[in-house]
Amino acid sequence: xxxxxxxxxxxxxxxxxxxxxxxxxxxxxxxxxxxxxxxxxxxxxxxxxxxxxxxxxxxxxxxxxxxxxxxxxxxxxxxxxxxxxxxxxxxxxxxxxxxxxxxxxxxxxxxxxxxxxxxxxxxxxxxxxxxxxxxxxxxxxxxxxxxxxxxxxxxxxxxxxxxxxxxxxxxxxxxxxxxxxxxxxxxxxxxxxxxxxxxxxxxxxxxxxxxxxxxxxxxxxxxxxxxxxxxxxxxxxxxxxxxxxxxxxxxxxxxxxxxxxxxxxxxxxxxxxxxxxxxxxxxxxxxxxxxxxxxxxxxxxxxxxxxxxxxxxxxxxxxxxxxxxxxxxxxxxxxxxxxxxxxxxxxxxxxxxxxxxxxxxxxxxxxxxxxxxxxxxxxxxxxxxxxxx
Numbered sequence: 001x002x003x004x005x006x007x008x009x010x011x012x013x014x015x016x017x018x019x020x021x022x023x024x025x026x027x028x029x030x031x032x033x034x035x036x037x038x039x040x041x042x043x044x045x046x047x048x049x050x051x052x053x054x055x056x057x058x059x060x061x062x063x064x065x066x067x068x069x070x071x072x073x074x075x076x077x078x079x080x081x082x083x084x085x086x087x088x089x090x091x092x093x094x095x096x097x098x099x100x101x102x103x104x105x106x107x108x109x110x111x112x113x114x115x116x117x118x119x120x121x122x123x124x125x126x127x128x129x130x131x132x133x134x135x136x137x138x139x140x141x142x143x144x145x146x147x148x149x150x151x152x153x154x155x156x157x158x159x160x161x162x163x164x165x166x167x168x169x170x171x172x173x174x175x176x177x178x179x180x181x182x183x184x185x186x187x188x189x190x191x192x193x194x195x196x197x198x199x200x201x202x203x204x205x206x207x208x209x210x211x212x213x214x215x216x217x218x219x220x221x222x223x224x225x226x227x228x229x230x231x232x233x234x235x236x237x238x239x240x241x242x243x244x245x246x247x248x249x250x251x252x253x254x255x256x257x258x259x260x261x262x263x264x265x266x267x268x269x270x271x272x273x274x275x276x277x278x279x280x281x282x283x284x285x286x287x288x289x290x291x292x293x294x295x296x297x298x299x300x301x302x303x304x305x306x307x308x309x310x311x312x313x314x315x316x317x318x319x320x321x322x323x324x325x326x327x328x329x330x331x332x333x334x335x336x337x338x339x340x341x342x343x344x345x346x347x348x349x350x351x352x353x354x355x356x357x358x359x360x361x362x363x364x365x366x367x368x369x370x371x372x373x374x375x376x377x378x379x380x381x382x383x384x385x386x387x388x389x
Contacts, residue, residue, distance in 0.1 A: 022117070022120075022121055022124075022219075022220030022221065023179065023217075023218045023219050023220045024120060024124050024219060024220070024221075024350060024351045025124075025174070025176040025177075025217035025218050025219030025222075026124050026127040026128045026131060026176050026219050026221070026317075026324075027120070027123065027124055027127060027326065027351050027352065027353065028174075028217070028351070028352060029174035029176055029215070029217060029319060029321060029324075030127055030131070030319070030321060030323070030324040030325065030326050030376070031321055031322060031324065031325045031326065032325075032326050032328065032352070032353075033045070033325055033326065033327045033328070034326075034327075034328040034329075034353065034354055035329060037329065037330075038329060038330045038331060038332040038333060039080055039329035039330075039331070039332055039373055040331075040332045040373075041080070041081055041083060041331070041373060042079060042080070042081055043079070043080050043329075044077050044078070044079055044080075045077065045078045045079075045080060045325075045327050045375075046075045046076070046077050046078075050071070050073055050074075053069075053071075054069050056069075076377075076379060078325070078327065078375060078376075078377040079375065080327050080329065080373055080374065080375040081375055082122075082126060082373070082374050082375045083331070083371065083372070083373055083374075084118075084119040084122045084123065084371070084372050084374065085369070085370070085371040085372075086114075086115035086118060086119065086369075086370045086371075087367055087368075087369050087370075088108065088111045088112070088115065088367065088368040088369075088370075089365060089366070089367045090104075090108065090365070090366050090367070090368070091364055091365045091366075092364055092365075108368065111368070112357070112368065112370065115370040116346075116348050116355060116370065119355070119370065119372060120348060120350070120351045120353060121220070121221060123326070123328070123351075123353065123372075123374055123376075124219060124220070124221040124351075125221040125223070126374070126375070126376050127324060127326055127376045128176070128219060128221045128222055128223050128315065128317070129223050129315075130324060130376045130377060130378050131176075131315075131317045131319055131323070131324050131378060131384060132223055132225065132262055132315030132316075132317050132384075132386055133261040133262035133275075133315075133378070134261075134275075134277075134293065134323075134324070134377075134378025134381050134384055135262075135275045135293060135317065135319075135378075135381060135384040135385055135386040136160065136164060136274075136275060136293045136294060136295060136381045136382050136383075136384060136385060137160050137272055137273055137274055137275060137293075137298075137385060137386070138264055138273040138274075138275060138310075138313075138385065138386035138387070138388050139153055139156040139157050139160065139273070139385060139386070139387055139388065140153055140156075140313075140316075140386075140387050140388035140389065141388060142227075142264070142310050142311040142312060142313035142388045142389075143311055143312070143313065143388075143389075144388075144389065145180045145181050145184055145314070145389045146177070146181050146184065146316065146387055146388075146389050147177075147181055147184035147185040147187075147188060148184050149188075150188070151185065151188055151211055153387060154175060154211045154212055154214055154216075154318070155211075155212055157175060157214075157318035157385040157387050158173070158212055158213075158214060158318070160318075160385035161173065161318070161320060161382075161383060161385055163298070164295050164382035164383065165295075165382065166320050166323075166380075166382055166383040167320060168213060168214075168320075169213050171213070171215075172320055172321040172322070173213065173214045173215065173318065173319070173320050173321075174214065174215045174216075174217055174318070174319060174321070175211075175214050175215070175216055175217070175316070175317070175318040175387060176217045176218070176219050176222065176316065176317050176318075176319075177216070177217070177218055177219070177222065177316040177387070177389070178218065178219065178220075178222035178314055178316060178389065179218055179220070180314075180389070181218075181314075181316055181387075181389055182208070182218040185208065185216065186208075214318065222314060222315055222316055222317075222389075223314075223315045224312070224313075224314050224315070225262050225263070225312060225313055225314075225315050226312050227263055227264070227309060227310060227311050227312040227313070228257075228258045228259035228260050228263045228276075228309055229256070229257075229258050229259075229309055230255075230256075230257050230259070230265070230307055230308055230309040231254075231255055231256050231257075232251065232252055232253075232254045232255025232256065232284070233251070233252035233255050233306070234249050234250070234251050234252070234255050234257055234282075234306070234307040235249065235250055235252075235303075235304050235305060235306055235307060236248070236249055236250075236267060236301045236303055236304060236305040236307060237249055237250045237287055237303065238301075238303045239300065239301060239302055239303055240297055240300060240301040241297070241300050242296070242297050242298065242299065242300050243295060243296045243297060244296050244297045244300075244301075245277070245291055245292050245293070245294055245295075245296040245297075246289050246290075246291050247267075247289065247290045247291075247292060247297070247301070248287060248288070248289050249282065249287065249288060249289070249290055249307055250286075250287050251282055251283065251284050251285060251286055251287075251288075252284070252285065253284055253285050254284055255284050255285075256281075256282065256283055256284055257280060257281065257282040257288065257290065257307075258280075258281050258282075259276045259279065259280050259281075259290065259309060260276065260279045261276060261277060261278055261279060262275065262276065262315070263275070263276040263309060263310065264276070264309065264310030264311075264313070264386075264388075265290060265292065265307060265308065265309055265310065266307075266308050266310065267297075267299075267301060267305045267306070267307060268305040268306040268307075268308075269299070269305055270297075270298065270299040270301075270305070272297075272298045272299065273310060273388075274292040274293070274297075275292065275293045275381070275386060276290065276291065276292060276293075277291045277292055277293040277294075277381070278291050290307070293381035293382075294381045294382050295381075295382045310388075313386075313388040313389060314388070314389035315386055315388075315389075316386070316387040316388070316389050317384060317385070317386055317387065318384070318385045318386075318387055319383060319384040319385070320380070320383035320384075322379070322380060322383060323378060323379065323380040323381075323383035323384045324376060324377065324378050324379065324384070325376065325377055325379060326374065326375075326376045327374060327375050327376070328353060328354070328372055328373070328374045329372070329373045329374070330356045330371075330372065330373070331371050331372070331373050339360050339361075340358040340359060340360055340369075341359055341360065341361050342358070342359045343356060343357070343358045343359075344356075344357045344358075345357075353372075355370055355372060356370075356371065356372065357369070357370050358371075
């Protein structure tokens with residue numbers, strides 16, 4: 001097999017060094033599962049989860065050791081179903097033509113750069129969507145860009161994670177915001193004034209300052225969520241204990257509920273903003289269930305509390321690295337390989353992701369292929385908080 005890519009390696013790596021015009025903030029903020037083994041579309045990835053421990057309230061003296069408490073280890077699954085592929089064809093005549101101008105090496109290097117850029121943006125979008133739709137609760141005001149005058153909302157998001165029992169001081173918590181929020185953040189005088197911040201990086205280099213142990217990042221793919229609706233009189237049906245996630249509701253005549261994952265709902269008498277975990281549609285004069293993300297209600301309901309839906313918002317997200325997993329694999333090849341005459345693995349230094357580049361030869365034509373299999377899932381809603389914008 002000819003080493004077709006060997007002579008082109010310098011141009012490929014040069015392209016990788018300049019890829020990434022849009023900001024990438026979500027990918028480095030989550031757990032990346034990027035094994036070298038190939039996978040097939042539709043493969044299943046499993047992750048284990050332990051349940052809350054049973055706390056004993058007595059310790060009776062005895063010459064016999066007490067039995068241990070039986071524990072169940074759960075697992076959750078994710079289907080790897082997303083394919084991102086860019087195929088770049090070249091004929092001998094094409095190469096001959098471009099060598100009279102800019103040159104093949106320059107042009108195909110830029111093409112690979114654009115291919116990696118597009119794939120990274122697609123993956124970043126997937127992770128951003130999974131993260132904000134999988135959050136437990138939210139802080140901030142929908143439609144209002146955060147950090148207009150202070151950075152206190154960082155601490156509010158941190159409180160959600162802390163109240164949910166998630167680690168907040170291990171250096172693995174990130175707040176990912178869009179560039180509009182980034183502008184406001186950079187304009188906070190107490191952060192860019194060196195005598196107040198104690199650091200000149202934001203002022204001199206534009207490096208976002210960590211706040212309260214939370215890494216601050218920007219992303220070009222922060223998602224805008226279009227809100228569903230709760231119209232007319234909708235009330236909670238019966239009592240629900242703290243921690244409940246399936247909240248029964250009753251609609252009055254002419255009322256309705258139409259919500260999707262990522263919508264915000266509130267219950268009268270409770271200041272928390274809960275994130276809807278799954279889509280629900282309930283017609284008039286009937287009952288149904290609104291499912292909110294774990295760990296569920298922070299305040300119990302007695303019944304008859306009014307239900308309201310939040311407005312459309314920009315999904316800035318604060319999350320612990322363990323909350324979301326990104327799986328990325330090369331696409332499985334048939335036994336004995338396919339028609340590729342050479343394959344090279346290249347790491348994108350901008351996002352940290354690894355890409356497989358293949359060259360295929362045909363009749364008076366060749367093709368450079370950049371393809372990856374990926375998917376993402378929010379395993380731990382209690383480790384995610386939305387910062388509405």
